[in-house]
Amino acid sequence: MIPVGLRAAFDHELLTAKFKRISRRRPHMDDNTVVDTDRATQHWNEDTRWDGNNHISVATGSQWTHETLHRSRKGRYYIEHESQWQGSRPSAEWVSNRTAASWLLANDRKVPDDLITAAEEVSE
Secondary structure, eight states, X not given: OOOHHHHHHHHHHHHHHHHHHHHOOOOBOTTSOBOOGGGOSEEEEOOEEEOSSSEEETTTSOSSEEEEEEEXXXXXXXXXXXXXXXXXXXXXXXXXXXXXXXXXXHTTOOOOGGGHHHHHHHOO
């Protein structure tokens, strides 16, 4: 028989390990690169707008599909695409600095220093 306090600690460790496995996403890129979103140096979540019934993604225009912008540890930007549709799998694509800056501006996010020039190019 396991003492109650030890059992609670054991259950917590199992749940934490399970969550870490679930939270780690490794989508494949078109060039066969595998990106580990947990190793990205920065992440930006999409902005949402309330339509009276649901939170709608500014990036996708949908309540079901979502995007997150990441900066890789090598300084490259990519957008991760996720969906709440059953059976769908996350995917990701490399994007240019201009596209990353445009995505940040459209989603009301602060533009990092390395994208300021690109942000000036894409905004009026």
